[in-house]
Structure formats: structure tokens, C-alpha cells
Amino acid sequence: MDKILQAAQNHKKPESVKKYQYGTAGFRMNANILDSVMFTTGILAALRSKYLGGKFIGIMITASHNPPQDNGVKLVDPMGEMLEQHWEAYATTLANAASPEVLVKEVRELIQNLKIDLKVPSNVIVARDSRESGPVLQQAAVDGLVAMEANVKQFGVLTTPQLHFLVRNHNTGKPKVETSYYEYFSTAFKEIYQLIDGDSKPPIDIVIDAANGIGAPKVEKLFDEYLKGKIHSYKVINDKYTHPETLNSHCGADFVKTNQQLPQGISAIPDKLYASFDGDADRVVFYFVNSANKFQLLDGDKISTLLARYFIKLVEQTGLKLSVGVVQTAYANGSSTNYLTQNLKLAVECTPTGVKHLHHVAQKFDIGIYFEANGHGTVLFSENLIEQVSSSSDEHAFKKLYYFTQLINQSVGDAISDLITVLLIISDLQLTPTEWNSAYADLPNKLAKVIVKDRTEFKTTNAERTLIEPKGLQQKIDQEVKKVQLGRSFVRASGTEDAVRVYAEAKTQEEVIKLSEAVCELVKEFAA
Numbered sequence: 001m002d003k004i005l006q007a008a009q010n011h012k013k014p015e016s017v018k019k020y021q022y023g024t025a026g027f028r029m030n031a032n033i034l035d036s037v038m039f040t041t042g043i044l045a046a047l048r049s050k051y052l053g054g055k056f057i058g059i060m061i062t063a064s065h066n067p068p069q070d071n072g073v074k075l076v077d078p079m080g081e082m083l084e085q086h087w088e089a090y091a092t093t094l095a096n097a098a099s100p101e102v103l104v105k106e107v108r109e110l111i112q113n114l115k116i117d118l119k120v121p122s123n124v125i126v127a128r129d130s131r132e133s134g135p136v137l138q139q140a141a142v143d144g145l146v147a148m149e150a151n152v153k154q155f156g157v158l159t160t161p162q163l164h165f166l167v168r169n170h171n172t173g174k175p176k177v178e179t180s181y182y183e184y185f186s187t188a189f190k191e192i193y194q195l196i197d198g199d200s201k202p203p204i205d206i207v208i209d210a211a212n213g214i215g216a217p218k219v220e221k222l223f224d225e226y227l228k229g230k231i232h233s234y235k236v237i238n239d240k241y242t243h244p245e246t247l248n249s250h251c252g253a254d255f256v257k258t259n260q261q262l263p264q265g266i267s268a269i270p271d272k273l274y275a276s277f278d279g280d281a282d283r284v285v286f287y288f289v290n291s292a293n294k295f296q297l298l299d300g301d302k303i304s305t306l307l308a309r310y311f312i313k314l315v316e317q318t319g320l321k322l323s324v325g326v327v328q329t330a331y332a333n334g335s336s337t338n339y340l341t342q343n344l345k346l347a348v349e350c351t352p353t354g355v356k357h358l359h360h361v362a363q364k365f366d367i368g369i370y371f372e373a374n375g376h377g378t379v380l381f382s383e384n385l386i387e388q389v390s391s392s393s394d395e396h397a398f399k400k401l402y403y404f405t406q407l408i409n410q411s412v413g414d415a416i417s418d419l420i421t422v423l424l425i426i427s428d429l430q431l432t433p434t435e436w437n438s439a440y441a442d443l444p445n446k447l448a449k450v451i452v453k454d455r456t457e458f459k460t461t462n463a464e465r466t467l468i469e470p471k472g473l474q475q476k477i478d479q480e481v482k483k484v485q486l487g488r489s490f491v492r493a494s495g496t497e498d499a500v501r502v503y504a505e506a507k508t509q510e511e512v513i514k515l516s517e518a519v520c521e522l523v524k525e526f527a528a
């Protein structure tokens with residue numbers, strides 16, 4: 001404990017911060033006030049590893065879609081999934097220790113309560129995105145790890161899903177270097193590519209907006225070095241990851257989804273497909289402009305419905321009895337839910353925001369498809385399915401399904417893996433962007449942000465669809481919803497930004513704007 005006490009003198013919690021909170025995706029805020037949090041998160045990662053008998057734990061330093069001045073940190077569990085939820089509370093407790101002495105006391109208590117054997121070695125791998133504050137904050141996390149005498153492996157700059165993938169590989173005896181990521185996914189891609197009918201296969205052609213983030217060099221590496229000749233034409237724009245001040249600025253998945261417009265740098269050719277990653281490449285959305293030059297978004301809902309439709313067909317072709325389900329959040333467009341339940345006759349579940357919630361529910365199915373509307377998601381395949389398709393026969397459908405279980409990142413939503421999955425599927429189905437989009441028409445919708453004094457006053461239930469506090473606000477929202485056709489609206493505090501989010505949808509654009517404005521006004525009124 002002496003080492004912690006000593007090292008903590010250089011990483012004291014700033015008095016100005018009221019409370020740190022492990023939120024939707026870890027701690028996330030202005031980078032200037034994150035030093036002590038990085039240090040305590042390093043300590044917790046080492047404890048988590050010891051608690052799990054020395055398994056590798058990941059630390060990812062990123063603020064994903066947030067602006068350049070922010071940063072954040074999250075912990076990754078051994079199979080590449082998000083930190084187990086009980087431990088989020090421990091992370092919050094350590095981060096809020098008011099002094100080095102209190103921190104040591106909290107660490108002692110945790111060790112005692114969880115019966116952690118300090119003699120067990122701890123193994124932690126660390127990576128960061130391309131933010132300017134990354135190296136200094138990484139050092140603070142490493143200081144925490146060193147104080148705990150952990151074995152530390154630093155990977156430098158990676159996408160978030162690459163770190164998740166490497167954590168899983170470290171714990172499953174698979175290759176443990178960054179290149180294993182490209183080798184693994186490109187091998188699966190090439191296998192499926194070969195299985196798609198050669199003569200009719202349309203050429204793969206894509207423009208990727210990389211949000212000026214770390215996804216740019218990583219996807220270029222995959223395409224140039226591992227998928228040469230398979231991607232017929234591609235271009236990465238907003239690729240200035242060495243200029244971190246440009247990160248997510250007027251570009252990237254969050255900008256495109258929220259503003260429902262093209263990112264900077266694209267003047268779109270009608271019916272040609274474009275994609276946007278977010279800052280750490282764990283989200284992707286697609287889009288195009290139609291023949292009338294109108295922007296058309298193919299967001300997480302359009303991705304999950306495309307995948308659902310494709311996998312149902314593939315399962316049918318194998319003749320296997322496999323369960324297929326889709327998991328969404330309240331942000332899913334009402335039309336997508338209708339399409340899934342009514343046209344595809346699928347089970348659809350709704351969870352609170354945060355892929356950690358969706359991931360667990362998706363594990364119930366043989367094929368569990370989960371996507372947030374913002375483009376964050378993946379498809380999980382059960383052991384049962386993998387066993388059946390790998391041993392059965394060498395018919396195309398079995399083989400395809402088998403290689404999709406490898407092409408789609410099993411640990412977390414991954415913009416690069418999702419991108420190449422979608423590109424293969426639309427090539428296999430011979431779909432143009434217009435045809436992909438035509439499965440159903442989105443209800444007009446709007447996502448707005450309201451800045452309030454204390455967003456923690458906004459408490460929800462029913463998978464975040466109903467507010468329980470501030471008291472009386474939900475009833476007022478319900479009254480506004482009734483005033484428009486096919487209206488729906490909900491309000492929740494963001495777990496990654498200092499804001500309250502307001503979602504609204506309705507039958508027409510005019511009605512959605514009216515509803516959104518009315519609910520935003522109510523939020524301001526009740527927050528005062």
C-alpha cells in the first residue's frame with residue numbers, strides 16, 4: 001500500500017470536481033480533470049485482474065464521439081466485453097477518493113470485501129485513441145498499474161474494438177499482436193468473398209469518413225495490405241488523425257447521425273455508398289444521396305434490419321433450427337421495430353442505452369443482432385451455432401455462416417468489422433443503397449441536446465422510455481406526444497456528455513420539429 005500512497009501524491013483528485021461517475025462507456029469528461037481518474041482506474045484494472053486469477057484486463061483511453069478536448073477511460077473484461085457492472089461502482093468509489101489516504105483505505109476495503117489475493121499476478125493491456133491528451137493520461141494509468149506491481153503491455157494507438165479483440169485473444173491463447181486483428185478479419189472476408197457467386201458479384205466500392213480519428217490508418221492498413229484486389233475502389237476522407245484538434249469536427253458517425261447530413265469533404269454522387277466511423281472506430285453509419293439529391297441515412301437500425309433479413313435467409317438455407325433475435329434501444333426508429341416484428345417476424349427486445357446492456361441480451365439467441373441507432377453494434381453467435389455450422393457439411397450456406405461468425409467482431413461493436421460485413425452482404429444480395437434503404441421508411445425523427453445545471457436530476461425507468469424524475473415531467477411529455485400523429489418522445493441524461501438528450505419522432509417532419517421543440521422547452525422548465 002505504500003507504493004499506492006506515494007504514487008497517489010502525484011495524482012490527487014481535483015477539489016473542483018464534485019463527483020466522478022463511471023457512465024455509459026466509462027469515465028468521460030474534459031481531459032484536464034482526468035489525471036486522478038486514470039490513476040485510480042489503473043489500480044482497479046490490476047485488482048480486477050487479480051480477482052479473476054490473473055486474466056488479462058484492458059484499459060482503453062478514449063472519448064470516442066466526444067469533442068477533442070474530452071477524453072475518457074473504460075475497462076475491458078477478459079472476453080473483450082465491457083467491465084462487469086458491479087465493478088463500475090468500485091471504479092466510481094476509487095475515483096472519488098478525496099485524498100491518497102482515503103484511496104488507500106478504499107483499496108484495502110475492496111481487497112478485503114472481495115477477498116482478492118494480492119499474491120496473484122495482474123496482467124493489463126493498455127491502448128489509447130489519437131487524442132492529444134492520450135499519452136499523458138496513459139502514463140497516469142500506468143502509474144496506477146506500476147503502484148500495484150502489475151504486468152503492463154502498452155499497445156500505443158488502437159481503435160477501441162482492436163483493444164477489445166486483443167484482450168480476448170490474450171485470454172484465449174490466440175495471437176497477441178495488432179497484426180493478428182487484420183489477419184483474422186481479412187481471412188474471414190476472403191473466404192466469404194469467394195463463396196459469393198463470382199459472375200454476378202457487384203464490385204465493392206466505398207468512401208469512408210474516418211472522423212479524423214484512429215480508424216483512418218487502421219482501415220487503410222486492412223484494405224491496402226490484407227484485402228488488396230478484393231475492395232475494388234475505396235477512399236478514406238477526414239483521415240487527419242495526426243491533427244487531433246479536428247477529431248469528430250463536422251464529420252464522423254455521430255455528426256452524420258445527429259445532424260442527418262453529409263460530413264465535410266463529401267460531395268456525394270447519387271446512389272453511391274458512403275460510411276462514417278466515429279473517433280475510435282466503434283460505430284459506423286452508412287448513407288447516400290438519392291436521385292433527387294436528398295441525403296438518406298442508413299443508420300444502426302438499417303444495419304441491424306439488413307443483417308437480420310440476411311441471416312434469416314442463410315439459416316433457412318442451412319435448414320438448422322436456430323433462434324434469431326434483435327436487440328434495440330429506445331432510440332430505434334419505430335418503423336424499424338415494426339419491420340422486424342411484422343415483416344421478419346422476429347423477437348425484438350429493448351434495453352437501456354449502452355452496448356453493455358444490449359450485448360448481454362443478445363447472448364440469449366443463437367444469432368443475437370444488436371445495434372444502437374447511432375451505429376454501435378454487432379452480431380453474436382452462440383457456441384451451439386458455431387458447433388453446428390463448423391462440423392456439418394461444406395455447403396455454401398454452412399460455410400458462409402461459419403465465416404460470418406469470424407468476420408463479425410464477437411467482443412464488441414466494431415466499425416471496421418461491421419463495414420466489411422455490410423459490404424459483403426450487399427454484394428451478396430446485389431443491393432444498391434436505394435434498394436437497401438427501401439425495406440422500410442424511417443419515421444421522421446430528431447435527437448436534440450439540452451444543457452441543464454444538473455443532468456443527474458433526470459431519472460428514468462422502462463428501458464429509459466419513461467421519466468420518473470423530475471416529477472410531473474413525463475405526464476407533460478405524454479400530452480405533447482398526443483398532439484402529433486405517430487408521436488413518440490423520451491428524455492434521458494447522457495452518460496457520456498454533460499447534457500440531457502431529447503428524442504422525438506412523428507409522422508411528418510413538421511410534427512417532429514414541433515414535438516421536439518415542445519419537449520426541449522419542458523426539460524428546460526423542469527430543470528430550472
Ligand code: G16
Pocket residue numbers: 024025063064065066278282283353354355356372374376493494495496497501
Ligand atoms: C457510447 C456508448 C454507446 C452510447 C453512446 C451515447 O458510445 O458506448 O452505447 O450509445 O456512448 O451514450 P449517451 O447517450 O449515454 O451519451 P461511444 O461511441 O461514444 O463510445
